[in-house]
Amino acid sequence: MGGGGEGGTVIDAVMVDPNAVVQQYNQQQQQQANAKLAEQQRKKKAEQQAAELRAKQAEEQERLKAAEEERIKAQQAAEAQKKQSEAAAAKAREEQKQAEEAAAKALAEKERILQEQAEARQKAEAQAKKEAEEAVKRKAADEAKAEAEAKAKAVAEAKVKAETEAKEKAEVEAKAKTEAKAKAKAAKQAQDVNDLLGGLTSNAPKQGGATAAGKGGGKKSGVSESDINNYKGQIQAAIQKNFRDPSLYIGRTCDLKIKLASDGLLIDIKAGAGDPALCRAALTAANLTKKMPRPPSKEIYEHFKDFTLDFKPQ
Template structure:
């Protein structure tokens, strides 16, 4: 035991000194290393002191952590304040920019309003001048139209009188013409009737020349419809009524004649082209 007395005293002194320094808070670095000269036989004493060392180390670490946290808080606080200052500066710049933009917008709007007011003034002035011009033109037009109406009324009255005079003259001329036409028509009607009777008689005579009769036909008659071309050519013969034997003989006589006498006058021929007549044998 005498061999270990010196090291034990030394170890105890060292740990006591470290403990005092820790309690005073004057050191934050690692403690000096334990001398290697200690023998394994003092393991229990060393182990007992190791707990104090570990507590010491832990307190140092806690102190360091507290300092680190305090420094970190300071840094974060400084950063926060810097951010606030920057945000405030940015806000001031943004407020300034908005104020300048608002001022520019207000100036733009003011200029636009002044421009619109000037345009409105010019528009109203143009409308006033236009209205005055239109009123003047309308008055001139109305005066011109009034004179034109008076001129037209006078012209229409003159034309009306002339038309009335012409109408009266035309009426008199028409009456005279109608009288003349009626006289001519009556004369022509008599002439046509005379011509129609003439050619009807000639047609009957032609049929009689070609008609073959016998005693049985005496006192009998047959009514025919004969259609003629413009040259007198017979185109169709139809029996309307009468004795059958006489009608067959009369039909044959017409076809045998081939052509019948017709007038060269168109109005006379018009009444001959589709003619109905009665055939009676001369017995």
């Protein structure tokens, strides 16, 4: 702090207190230390605050993460529940659908079986009816054939018998004529001889005539009422043998117009007046009988070869 002289440098001398310098230095050091400590404390506090902030942030992040995980978990659970519910609903719908289809299928199957059974029953009934009708037709045809054959046989036999009888009758008649001619010739010759002898043998022709008259005048024996009733009873019994349920027709009658062969074979039979039901039953029984008892004599046959029987079931 001073000045100099002319042309020189002026130096001001200052007195320095070492204690003050030391004290000042110490103060500066203390200030620096305090500042450093304060800075350290500030940094530490800042670091603590930062650590606390980081911890809070980390905690918040953990909380948010946990919350997000819970949310995701809840969402997933909800979605899973939704899917499960949807799956259960779909399963229920499918089961319902299957049950309905099964029920419809079972109903259709039942209806099909019932239809098949009905068709089978109808088919069986139709077949049975057809077979029954065919059996009736076959039986009727067989009976008609048998009846026709029997009638044809009877007609043939009757024709043969008639021809034989006609032939025999013709032969008998021819023989009788021949014998008559011979007798007439012999009688004439005898008459001529008698005439020539003058009546010595005039009685011979009278005797011959008497003999001839005796033969020609013989009366044909008749048929007794007893014989007629007896044979009629045999025919009634023969038909009665094949007659069914006679008790149903008690009190009814039917006229049966019957034609017989000489051996009793039934040539033809028809119903005349009388109860229709009885007549049908009687015709059936007679056709089953086919052959009646043989007439005991030619006279009986002549009486019964074409007659009407008053049939009464017993």
